[in-house]
Amino acid sequence: MRLAHIKLAGFKSFVDPTLIPISHDLVGIVGPNGCGKSNIIDAVRWVLGESKASALRGDSMQDVIFAGSDQRKAVSRASVEIVFDNQDSKMTGQWVSYSEIAIKRILQRDGVSSYYINNLQVRRRDISDLFLGTGIGGRGYAIIEQGMISRIIEAKPHELKSFLEEAAGITQYRERRQETSARLVETRKNLIRLEDIGRELEAQLKHLTIQAEIATHYQSLQEKLHHSQSLLWLQRKTDALDQRNQAEQEILHLETKLDTVLSTQRQAEQEYENARASEYAITEQLLQTQGQIYSIDAEISRLEQERSFLNTTIERLAQQIQEIDNRLANNHQFKNNSVENLQHWQQEKTKAEATYNECIQQNEEENNKLPGMESKLHQCHEILAEHRHHLLMIEQTGQLEASHQAHAAKNIQQLEIRYARLLKEQSELVAIDSDKLNELTREMNETAFTLEALALEHTDLEQQLSAANQFQKNTSQQIQAVQHTLSQTTARFNALKNLQQKLDDNQDVAAWLSIRQMNDLPRLWQQIQILPEWETALEAVLLERLNSIELNRLTMLEDWVDDLPTGKWAIFEKPSTDREIHQSAHAAELLCAPLIDFITATQPEITAVLMDWLQGIYVSDTVQEALSKRSALDSGEVLVTRQGHMITRTSVTFYAPASQLHGVLSRQQELKNLEIEIKRLESHLDKHRADLETITRQTKTVAEALDHARGSHKQIQQRRHDLQLEIVKHTQINERTLHRTHQINTELTEITQALQTEQSLQQSATAKSLECRQQAGAQQGLIRQAQHAWESANHSVYAQRQRQRESSQHLQQASFQVNACFTKINEIESKILSLDEELQQLIEVQGALLKEKNALKLEPLDQSLTSVRANRASIEETIRTIREEAEQTARSLREIENLRMTSEQQSYALRESINQARLKEQAATITVTQFDELISSNGVNTEALAVLIGKKSIASLQSEINRLNAQMSDLGAVNLTALEELDHAQSRQSEQLAQMEDLTTAIATLESVIQRIDRETQLLLQQTFDAVNQYLSEIFPVIFGGGHAKLELNDGKILDAGLLLMAQPPGKKNSSIHLLSGGEKALTALALMFSLFRLNPAPFCLLDEVDAPLDDSNTNRFCDWVKNMSAHTQFLFISHNKITMEMAQQLIGVTMQEQGVSRIVTVDIADALKIRQHIEQAVT
Secondary structure (H helix, E strand, O other): EEEEEEEEOOOOEEEEEEEEEOOOOOEEOOOOOOOHHHHHHHHHHOOOOOOOOHHHOOOOHHEEEEEOOOOOOOOOOOOOEEEEEEEOOOOHHHHHOOEEEEEEEEEEOOOOEEEOOEEEEEEEHHHHHHHHOOOOOOOOOEEOOOOOOHHHHHOOOHHHHHHHHHHHHHHHHHHHHHHHHHHHHHHHHHHHHHHHHHHHHHHHHHHHHHHHHHHHHHHHHHHHHHHHHHHHHHHHEEEEEEEEHHHHHHHHHHHHHHHHHHHHHHHHHHHHHHHHHHHHHHHHHHHHHHHHHHHHHHHHHHHHHHHHHHHHHHHHHHHHHHHHHHHHHHHHHHHHHHHHHHHHHHEEEEHHHHHHHHHHHHHHHHHHHHHHHHHHHHHHHHHHHHHHHHHHHHHHHHHHHHHHOOOOOOHHHHHHHHHHHHHHHHHHHOOOOOHHHHHHHHHHHHHHHHHHHHHHHHHHHEEEEEEEHHHHHHHHHHHHHHHHHHHHHHHHHHHHHHHOOOOOOOOHHHHHHHOOOOOOOOOHEEEEEEEOOHHHHHHHHHHHHOOOOEEEHHHHEEEEEEHOOOOOOOOEEEEOOOOOOOOOOHHHHHOOOHHHEEEEEEOOOHHHHHHOOOOOOOEEEOHHHHHHHHHHHHOOEEEEOOOOOOOOOOHEEOOOOOOOOOOOOHHHHHHHHHHHHHHHHHHHHHHHHHHHHHHHHHHHHHHHHHHHHHHHHHHHHHHHHHHHHHHHHHHHHHHHHHHHHHHHHHHHHOOOOOOHHHHHHHHHHHHHHHHHHHHHHHHHHHHHHHHHHHHHHHHHHHHHHHHHHHHHHHHHHHHHHHHHHHHHHHHHHHHHHHHHHHHHHHHHHHHHHHHHHHHHOOHHHHHHHHHHHHHHHHHHHHHHHHHHHHHHHHHHHHHHHHHHHHHHHHHHHHHHHHHHHHHHHHHHHHHHHEEEEEEEEOOOOHHHOOOOOOOOOOOHHHHHHHHHHHHHHHHOOOOOOOOHHHHHHHHHHHHHHHHHHHHHHHHHHHHHHOOOHHHHHHHHHHHHHHHHHHHHHHHHHHHHHEEEEEEEOOOOOOOOOEEEEEEEEEOOOOOOOOOOHHHHHHHHHHHHHHHHHHHHOOOOOEEEOOOOOOHHHHHHHHHHHHHHHOOOEEEEEEEEOHHHHHHEEEEEEEEEOOOOOOEEEEHHHHHHHHHHHHHHHHHH
């Protein structure tokens, strides 16, 4: 199984849909730092189900979605898909038939994550289960990231053990064991709950028995209470009828008195209305007169206000005239001052204009001199800049030649050092003996033939073991099925048996039988059998005789006459066996079989008793058939149906189960059938167990043979691995020596040519540097002359510019002075015009005010005010007369009102009395109605109780009711459905016993499964531990050139213990692995990883810069091991090391031309080499 390609879209820096083809076993991923190489490793880990954001170098899982850049917006989801080539069908389960398997994961921005296998949505666990035991997954060793090497070295014992478990392939066993343990815990919890329920049911059964007795007593008290309550209701109804009649008579008497009082009240109200009309007329006249007074008062107030207003107006006009006179004087004074100021500013204006003309002429002269001077300054500056540029170019050329000279000297020194080092390395190279290498190759071929023969034997044994295991599994399943059926049947048998034993629920009868030592005697139903479907018919005929017991002589009952049982019971005596039993010949005429023909007894004496009891009892299939044949019956003969209905010549009796004996015969028959079934199942179970023991012994024999074959195969395989290591080691050393010798010779030739080139470059650079220094000296003299000329011209331009600025300032000041004079003159002239206008307006206002003051006069107002006051005095006299008349009318009204109020009070009292009497009548009527409803709703027989009315008082009846209620209250809460609940609880108890039996069997099965998983896991883990230690002891010396390393258990059994990695490089005795250097730690971790891969090669391996801490020689060893392992495992590695890149068959370049966005460039090295070989062959 190999990776075919990887698809990314929106994952971290791969925002665009990106396809990464993987066509070889050694694929290198290269690129500068920060371009997104490690994001490819994160994508593979993420799509395989990684759920920790920290393992993906993020704070939350949403960090894997592209978050945007300066030119790109953030996307809403991330998608990664990896496609595997499954041509060899190594993938297990339902996917084995697919040639390609695509695993895809999609994460939305809202946190919703989806998994797909071949576009079918699955769970995360399905993907984890797919790679269990392959080294790929959350705890696997197939993905080695940055920093993982140090984490392996510094891992805790149990963390390190997880790599061993993954290599052993026991992860799936641990998953199964955890699931089984969880089921076992749940099963035990269910068993405990069922035991609690059983105890609770037993308590309920006891409690329900007591409740049934209480319910019976409660019902009897309830009947007595109903009788007393009904009699009380009838007595109270009679009393209420008497009260209603008395209330009706009282109402008639009070209504007569009320009519008399109301007539007196109506006469008083008529007189009151007449007096009230007179009062209204007087009041209306008084209001009119008062209205005249109010009009006169208003007129007086108006005249007084007008007079006051005229006085105020005259004073105001005099004040305004005085103010206008003052303003006229002030305005004349201000106008004279403004005229004088205008003449002053006109003189200032004439002086400012003359000065302004002189400044304009001087400024023009200075401006004409400045352009010539600035042109001369610009020419001097250009000459100076040109000389400086020439000097700068000469100096840069000199510096460049000096740099070339120093670089050439440094290169010459490095080449000489490298030349000496290569000569020393060439002298130290050692060749390998070819004869020894051929001997090792021959021996390895022999072990290969032996391994093939053992493999055939191993395959045959595995097939035998698989067939035996399958048969053992099927037999175990059959045993479990039989055990389950047996437990259910046994539980059913025990439940029915318990139910049969609890038929005698009458404690008094049980005590009576116990005293006479008859409680253990067999019952009749235990000694007879009847055909199916006719059990109910026999129960209906025999009733309690079905539970009867046998005595030798019935004469024994004469001693018990004074102490007979209190409940229903039957006892029969065995008749003599020689007694002749007469069968009626009437059965043939009826075409009906006698019921006795359907019964089989264990003893002939029992048959005789039944013949006596069932004489004249015939069977009929249906009631309709029995009714059609009843006319043929003789006296004493009965037809009985399957349902128990009995038909005589003149009657029909319908049967309904009324005792616990119902179903006793059918249960007894079922018990016998169940007993036979239990014996059959037990014999079947014994047979399956014997078969299981036989196949177990056969399986053990085959397993031992298979273990022996595996041991032999492992020894020879180990020898073959040893030979392969030796051959690889010698071959690599020989190839490395030849290759390195050729490289050294080539490099020596290249170094000699490079030394000659660098020496010639050094001489040329020295000559050019001397020439540049001479040219720079001459150019500096020219720069000094140009600098002096530029400074002189610059000083002249600066002086002229200063004179021009002073002339411009004088011109500007003269312009400001002229403008100020113009502004001041215009301002004064506008003020003089406004003063003239204001003076004209004041004169006009003064004339208008004098005219208005002269028009105002007070004499007409004073005359009107005197006339109005005289009219008001005459109206006040009229008002006093009207008020005296109104007071006389008011006294009459008060007297009439008192008489009317007295009549109203009397009528109100009478109405209240009538209302009270009517309330009594209504209360009595309501009471009668209520008691009628209670009597009718409770079904009281009034005719039977009518004769008892009056014999007991209401108090005595109420006392009796209270006593009955008290007795019922003393009973407490009464469960009236106790009998139904008791039956239901008994059925629940039977079901609960069957469930407990099932759970006990399930617990035993789960515990055996856990034990088997632990045994298999321990054996497999121990084998893996030994194998990894063996491989580690071989690989570590090869990588380090000596030393040793091993894994050790830190505590107890291998299932619970952790692992410690012990390593000692050659020549060192470190007490702790943490004292190793960074490179040694990396090599030790790689040795452990290679050992795990050698034991259980993963389909592919991802390496993220694991060669970073290694030097060149160790990097070469690392590359050699990766090449050897690539025969079984596909490698994708990220590296910045050129040596590691050289082993790649395909290079994938990751670039980031756009900031924050990664892109892929793929180069197939193998195809490129093939093309190069074809070109070289074509050329030659």
